[in-house]
Amino acid sequence: MFVRFQSPVPGRRGVHTGVFGLTNLLGRAGDLTPSEHLDWREGNDWFNTAYPDPCETDPDVYDEGLHPRATAGFKADATHLLERVPPYLDILEAHGLPCVRVESADPGRVIYEDDVQIVVDPHDPDSPTSLHPPMSGAER
Secondary structure: OEEEEEOOOOOOOOOOOEHHHHHHHHHHOOOOOHHHHHHHHHHHHHHHHHOOOHHHHOOOOOOOOOOOOOEEEEEOOOHHHHOOOHHHHHHHHHOOOOOEEEEEOOOEEEEEEOOOEEEEEEOOOOOOOOOOOOOOOOOO
16 A cells, blocks of 8 residues: 555646645745744655655656656555654645545556655556546536
8 A cells, every 4th residue: 555645636747746745835935934944844854864765766757758747655554754744734734735645555657666655657547546536526
């Protein structure tokens, strides 16, 4: 099983921006309170040392020409990582940005994998296992 936290609404490439991308947008725009900024930076620094960067193993993993919808997810047993996600969710909630948890046993064609995460080319959005489900009428 794989777990991803993401926007319920897809972005310009049809990809639902993940929890880190959403929070990074707020942080880089200077939209965080001092306390949120500290939590964001400390969280990112921790995550950056806690698990491998897929781009260091495969520099093309997020290449938009090769993998335009590349999407990362945690392995469900990476609990030490998953339990550190809630502060990001709190920041997003405080700024009115929804973020949903999506789980899938088969999220797509694996293009990168290590002991705690995968990066996939997701299945078609209409697939019941997709990490990028089609939008409902309420999300459009």
